[in-house]
Structures are given as C-alpha cells and as structure tokens.
Amino acid sequence: MKSSSYSITEIQQRIDKVKRFLSITLSIANAHTVEFYTQDVWKRFVAVSPEEVLLAVTSCGDQQREPQLNGPDNPRTTFGFCNDSSRLVDIHELLQAAKAHSLSGLGVCMSRDELLQDLRQTWSESAGAPPEQIGAELEPDEFMNSKKSHEVQSMSNVVACLAHLCGVKQVIDVGSGKGYLSSFLSLQYGLRVYGIDSSSTNTHGAQERNRKLKKFSRAYQKHTKATRTQAEARHSPEEELAAIKPHLNEDKDVLYETGVEERVLTGSSDVDPVGERLSEDNPETEEPFLSALSVDVMQPTSSRVPPSQLSDEERERRKRENLERKSQNRPNSTSTVFSPLTSYVTPETELRDLIDELEDAVMVGLHTCGDLAPSTLRMFVAKPELTAVCSVGCCYHLLSEEFDPAGQECLESVCGFPLSQYLRSQSWFCGRNARMSACLALERVSLGQGIQMESLFYRAVLHVILRDHYSSYKSEKRVGNVYSKAESFVDYVRRALRRLELDESKLSDSNIQDYHDTYRVRMDEMHAFNMLKVTLAPSIEGLLLLDRLCYLKEQEDVSFSALVQLFDPLLSPRCYAVVGLKGYSKR
Template sequence: MLSSSYSLTEIQRRIDEVKQFLSVTLSIANAHTVEFYTHDAWNRFVAMPPQEVLSTISPCNDVSDQQREPEHKAKEQSSTTFGFCNDTNRLVDACELLRAAKAHSLSGLGVCMSRDELLQALRENRAERGGPAAATGVELETDEFMNSKKSHEVQSMSEVVACLAQRCGVKQVIDVGSGKGYLSSFLCLQYGLRVYGIDSSSTNTHGAQERNRKLKKFSRAYQKRNRAVRAQAKATHSPQEELVEIKPEMDGDDVLHGDGAGIVSQEEEKVLIGLSDVNPAVERHSEPNPETEELFLSALSVDVIQPTSPRVPPGRLTAEERERRKRENLERKAQSRTASASVGFSPLTSYVTAETELRELINELEDAVMVGLHTCGDLAPSTLRMFVAKPELVAVCSVGCCYHLLSEEFDPAGQECLHSVCGFPLSQHLRDGSWLCGRNARMSACLALERVSRGQGIQMESLFYRAVLHVILRDHYGSFKSEKRVGNVYSKAKSFVDYARRALRRLELDELKLSDSDLQDYHDTYRPRMGEMHAFNMLKVTLAPCIEGLILLDRLCYLKEQEDLSFSALVQLFDPLLSPRCYAVVGLKTYEDRISC
C-alpha cells in the first residue's frame, strides 16, 4: 500500500524547525548583492575573515594557502545560535552555520521520498487496478531532440505521471505551463495518454503543436530502426515474414509499413489515420501472415478496414441495404472519433490561475492527472489550489521554479496580493504565523548548491562590477532611482570602464561626468574586497536549500491540511546537478480503492 510516512503534525514540526533556523540567518539571504558595498554588508553580518568562510564552505575553492590568512576564531565570549553571536547577531562560526544549514535542508530533514520509492509504491497491486497508462512500445531517444537537462526531466517525470494515471485509472493529463510541449508530447507518444497542454503564450502552444508533429515522425523513425535491429537478430526469418509490424496500442499516426517499405508516405499516412475519405486496399506483395495481419487490422481505425464480403456496386443495392450501410458507416465514424480523441496532445493557450474553470477550456474533460514541470512563480501554488478545488483532478505532480516570482501575502512592500490570492505562504500553518521570506531570500533560494560546490559557480566578476557601479551612482548621481535596469551589459563590456560607461548610458545618465581614470579608481579601490563578496555569496548558496525547503514544505503542508487527500509527499525526481529544481509535490485524492495514509 502507498502510505504517507509523515503526518500533518510532523510536517508542521519540520516547518517550525526551519523557521527557527531562518529567523536567525535570513538576514544574510535578504541582503542585496547590488548594495553589498554601499550598505557594508560584510561588516554588518559577518565577524570573520572572508578567507576563513571560503575555506569552511568551499574546501575546493581556488584561494591558495599562501593567500589565506591564518585561521582565527573571532568568536565573542557569549554563546552562539547557528554560528551567529547572540549579542551582535553577526556570524562568528561558519562551521556551525554549515552544519545547521545541512540539518535544516530537505535532505537533512529526511522528509522526501526518492523517485524509485514512489514508483515502487505506485506499482503495487498494478495488476488488480489495471489502467491505460502502459507504455506504447515506442522507444523514444529523447536526447536526440532535447538537451540533456530536458531529456532527463521529461523521462524521469513522465514515468511518474504515467504511474499516477494508471494508479488512478485515468487516461487524461493536464500539463499546466506546458511551454514547448516536450513533456506533453512524450506522455502522449510514450504512454498513450490524452494530454492537454495549457500555456499562456500562443507562441509556445503553436510551437508545441509543430514540435509534436515532428516528434511523431521521430517515433516512427525509431520504430523502423528498432525493427531493423530485431530483424538482424532473427537470422532465420525472411524480410517477407516481417513485412508489417504494428504496435496494438500505438496512436494512429504511428502506423508503419514493414522493414521493406520504410515510413509511409504522407498520402498513405492520411489514409491510415483516417484523415482521408478514400479507402484504398493495402497491397501486400508477400504471402499474408495471419498474426501480423490481425495486428495490422487492429491498429487501423475501424473506418479504414476493408469489408471482407465481395463489393456490390451501389446501383445494385436495395434501399434498405443502402440505409443500413449508411447507418453503420456513421456509427463506425463516431467510434473512430472517440478512439482518436482518447490519445493525443492538444496545446491550449490560456492564462491559468486557481480560479480557472478547466471545463470551459476542455470540452472532453474527464478525470485527469494535473502536472507542471518547472511552473514559474505563482503558477505552482495555483496548480495545487486547482487540484484541491476541482473534483475532476484526481492526482497532481508539480515541480515549481522561479521562487523570486512568487507573490507573498505578508510582504509590506508588495502590491500584487491586494486583489488576488498570493503564492506564498500556501498553508494555513505558515499563514497563521504571518511568515515572510522576502524577495532577495526567495532569489537566493534559486541558487544551485550542488552545481556551485562542483565549480559551476556564480559569475562573481559581473556581480562585483554591478556592486561597484552602485557605489558610483551613490557618490556622483545622488539618490538615483530609476525604473530602468542595467541589464546584461557585462557580456558586451571589455573592461570595467567600458561596463560603467555602457551602464550609465543604459540608465540615461551623464557618462562624461567621470573620466576613465575616475572609473578605474573605483574598480581598483574595491577589487581587494572582492573576496568578501565571494564569501558572502557562498553563505547565500549555503542557505538556499533551507529557503527552498521551507517553500516546498509549505506546499506539502497545504496538501496535508486537506481532508479528501489520501496521499501527499515531496519527491526528489531529478538529479540536482542536471536540474537544480529537482523536487516534486505529489498528491492523490481519496477514491474507491482507497490508498491508505
């Protein structure tokens, strides 16, 4: 039986533990890198040499032993909490902070299931439940048309979604924020599911439609290749014995001729999938194989199959016979339309919120699994709210991203929640405590600890340039405020002076106010302090999993608070090195063969 290993009370206790840790450390995460020098962030929050922090948090950093100052503990005599002095609230022990951060991350709290554990639990008693989500037999090599990151995500998540659909006995999937449609197409082609991909961008949905058509061609090509490999293995079989090979559960678009004929032509394809009114006989140049012929006929739409009785000219039919045949043809076409609607991918353009009425978007909506792969900002919590509110949604698998785009209910500076439902906090438990993360902390939550720790670090020089520019703006342009942003000026700049001049022009400020030597002096003055910024950002990276953990625990707690859910969990779906936003919130509603929790 699939069971939730953690109760609502236990999840609330974990949330309280993370809250206690972040209440001491969140000030570092909320310090803005742009204001690092103007607000003297290092001396405000840290009472340690930057080299000591770097050597503690980044053992493999490129600071040489000769460059490091002797390790020295600047601890105050008073006690500390998570490495921070209780009197000054400044960091004095990076080792203690690092240990506490690991303990308060999702992996340290031990509240997540692995993907394999979830799949094993979902597959229990599969034979008794049955379901439509078995693999079609189409073996798609996703790395042929996706990058390695997307290929890993799509393959890992699609198997979980297919198992959820089979467990719940449904055949429809709603992919919210479907983007380019990779996940939707794969669920359709690989698992034979009916997928509705909803995205707010018409460019994405139109592109997804075309991409899905191309992926179907890929699936046919891979089947042809696989048949050729199998044909070579069967040395005793002649090509004629394997002239036709059809997968019974395949979509109509995937019908192929055998090895001798290759992929069907466009006109033949129209006929085979029922898009043409013509019903030509399929010529066979070899002796028919009863088994392959049966598979071939079963794969075709019913209105494509030729009648076995001799053809009688229409003029010789009686009126009753013509009426009977007309009625049968209409029935067959209706059955064919129903069958073709059960499998496929339909991209839809719509802006989705928690209040969106799915039945107004999807006329053929049945019970379905709702999924979201890296849904940005408020779309992830909206997906969970929709799942809870709409009875036709029986399961959910949501992977969020872009935490900095979340709206916060208790942000005094935020105006976006005045007339709408906010994305954070989602659970009543955190809402009762009026918890606030802050935008900079949510931005920090997007940092990828695993990547940074393996040398795929933050682009420090661009951050350093921007922070020094902020000093220049403070010193020479007063309390400058502008809606304009500097943007990606760094990638085009040849030096700091070039960067500063490009940025000043972008901000529509008088760049001639300062000479090149004036600008270079600012760079040279702050360059020795670049290590402070590096160490400070490594502290942010260390705290990132804890902030992300609180956001995800809030979503899990929200599901635990619902009465009609039989199962809910956080599941690590992806390798964090390939896909840093690797956790999914999974939930199932109570149904007749109830999953115990």
C-alpha cells in the first residue's frame, strides 16, 4: 500500500497533541447540562459573555486576529483558557485550537477516493486490472439524496475492493441490523455475506427481506451481467429498473414499502433527527437496488445480552434458529441474498461455531454502537481467517472505559476505551458526558440544524426546582421523554414530578412559572455553552478514533491501517472508518 498511512510514531504524536488540548478543555465537555444552573456552570468555566461566544461560533471563528500580548489585562492563556483561573477568556483562540486538533486539522485521514486509488493500484501491481464492477462509480446525485443509500454505496465499494485485493469471497457484517449493506454486497459484488446481529428481531426481518428479494436478486444479477457485456453507453437508472420490474410481478412488495420515514442517526439525544425519505415518485434519482429495499432506517445495534445472562431456553432457541438458517443458506443457494445470524459477539467468539462454511473473510461494521466497534477490531486482530476490516462506529456514549473513576465495570472485563496499549499505559479517561459530546454533529449545527435548546433548558430548570423543593430526590433518576408531550413549562414540570413519583401539590402553577421566567433571561448562557461542546466534539471523536488506529498500528501482522472519511458528514455525521489489512509488507 502507499505511504498514505501514517506510522505508529506519527499517530502517537497526534494522540499526544489531542490529549494536551483535551486536558485543558475536557472539563467543558464533561459538564452536565442538567446541572447547568444548580452548579452555576457558566461562571465556573467561562469568563466571556454568551453573546461573544455565540457570535464567534456562528461565524466559525474564521476571523484572523493578531495574537494578544500577555499583560495585566491579558492573562496568560492556553487554548484560550486562563492559566490562573482555568476559565475561558479567549473564544477565538479556543476555536482555532479546536479546529487544529480535529481529525481534519491533524491531517491524519485519507479520503475514500485516496483509499480506493491505493487499493486499485496495489491490486493492479499484484494481479492486473481489478474487475470492472469494482471500478464502477455512480454519480453523486444518484445516491446522495438518501442517507442510507449514500452510506451503503460508499462503504460497499471499499469493502468489495478489500475483498478482491485479499482474494476472498466472504464478508462478515457485524451488527448487520436489517441487512442493507449485506444485501448490497451480495447482489452488486457477488460476495457471500454473513450478517451477525444480537437482535433476533433484526435477523428475522432480514430473513424475510431475503425471501422478498429472491426474485429481484435473480433478475438484478441477470440484468447486471448483460449490461456489463454491452459496449454501448450505460442505460439510465429508470431504464434499468424497468428492465427488472417484469420479473417481479409475483412479489410487488419487494420494490417499495411505503409510509416509513428514514430518520438520520445522530448517536446523541441532544441532536434533532432530520427526516428523509427515498423518492418513490422519482426513481431516476436512485440506484435500482437501493430502491428495492425498505426505507426504514438501520437502527443502531440493540442492547446486547451476554450469553451468560441468557436463559437456557433462549440459548437453545438461538442455536436452533442458526442451525436452521445454516442448512437453508448454503453458499451456492439462490434462496437467500445473505445469511443473517443471531449472536452476541465478543473478541472471543469462535466464528466457525456460527459459520460452518467459514473461509478467509473481510469483517465489516456500519455504525456499530458503543463497544461493538472496538470489539470488531479486536476480532480482526485475533482471528487469522479475517484478512481485512472496515469499521465505522457510532454511539460513543455507550463505550465502556477501563479507567472510569466511578468504577463502572466493563462488559466481560473488556472495555471499549482505550483500545491501544499506548493510551492504556497512560490510564487515559474521557468521561461519559464528553463521549456524549463527541456524538454532536458540528457540520450540521453550523448549518443551523442545531441542538433542541428548549428541552435542555426545561430539564436544567426542573433540576433547580428539585433542588429547592425535593431535597430527598436522587438526581440520577431520569425524567424520560416528557418534553415531547408537554404543552408548556408548567405542564412539563408536573408531568416530570408525576414520573418521578414526587408530590406536585407543593408547587402552584405560578411558582413553577416564576422559575421559568427567572432563568429564561439566562438561556443564552446554556445555548452558548452547548455550542462550545459542539466545537469540542471533533477533537473528542478524533481521540477515540486515533486510539483505534493506534491499536491496529501496534499489531505486527497488520500491514496497513488508516482512518478514512467514507461519508459526507452532512449526510452521515459518523463518517470515519478504521480500515486494516493483513498480508502486505509495510511501506
């Protein structure tokens, strides 16, 4: 592979830079919004006005200023924080530092095009020109209108290149969900895909989708093969779809399942989901196969229950279901698009116990939640049959941390962070609130798709009321989704008190409204503070991903590893993949 991949020393140097930045700024990311007013968070951490912060952030900090000289009125600062008081005194210095310590600012990521170019060149040098289908690309407007089609299209091309470069025909999709990526890899590239998900609901749904796609698969593959042999220009997508449709008369529900809205996965409860829908009236804007899939979003991997906590009946049921699927889904069978399996996956999982026909394979994960993403990398390293990995994680707030001072136990004693020996040797700790902040989407917020401030404001003021009138209340109790049902702040508080089983008769409506009016004038403080969290998000995410990359760099048998921006961050905020290969000499 090319020298686009940085050495382990260079990655460690980048980690050190981000660590130094976060050692000063992480306290802001870890401040809990619920305690914003009870702990007077703004005055504790910030010495400038909310208006100044909001103005600087909304202008993206692009204004270039001359460095301020340190003097009596200009205290010495580090990344905009006063060295004496540890409070933020220079917002512009912070914004510039945050940009410099993001993955883009550190310059450690390859683009998707750069990775594909390297893979194709390596393939060409070792085995001649790659197959035509691996080089085929759709124009952006054919798939960029949908988040899911964008993700599947972008990632599947990379995975197919990895598989062909490694000379393998099998792909293992961990956290496969409803099987969009798995199905596309099988139909478009002829790969044998095993989708493993801990949710039996997801695998049952994927199995049903396999049945529906049976006729489509045959027609699609036949049509694709015929199309590739033609010398004339490529047909338009609507002509391709029209050529396939006649084969689907007996199962018309394959093509379109209406009425289901696709919701953009943000990975954070602080970010508003943005609704998107595949255009059923304009099939020319979509790749034909993606039009055939249902448009409901692939949800993050559901809560996983370790095998030790399953009942004997549940373990037996899962084993029976998997055996039945294995008997039905042989590699040469046309009855399925791919093989969905239900299993809880750990680095110790024996893949041969799940897959009888296991050969050398590529392991992939598209938006695997929490600890599942680092577990995917651990499996890649531990299993000799896995020749390459392409992992896109999400839901950083669900990661377990080995050095959590609260003493939270890691699942089966294996923590998701830190993964690398380099950070583990330093006992580095981020904190849940900081990891939650890492899920915020800076690019979207910059375009006005911002944080739902009113709900956060309501929750913070409720905390003041609980402190003042319910001293026995345990703050760790959760209010839940009360805001969406409330008609006003008074209604919100009353619903919350009932949810928490507290005596609401202590407060009159006017008492409650007085709290709202008192703190409403300070709402800009909360808005500005949360914008600071958004500004820090790329650096926190960067450290988490650099840790994963460093882990692969530490492995002797991993010949190539890199961070790759696979997706457009406006469409898919969790846009970075960790890619690794075995079997090629390091350069």
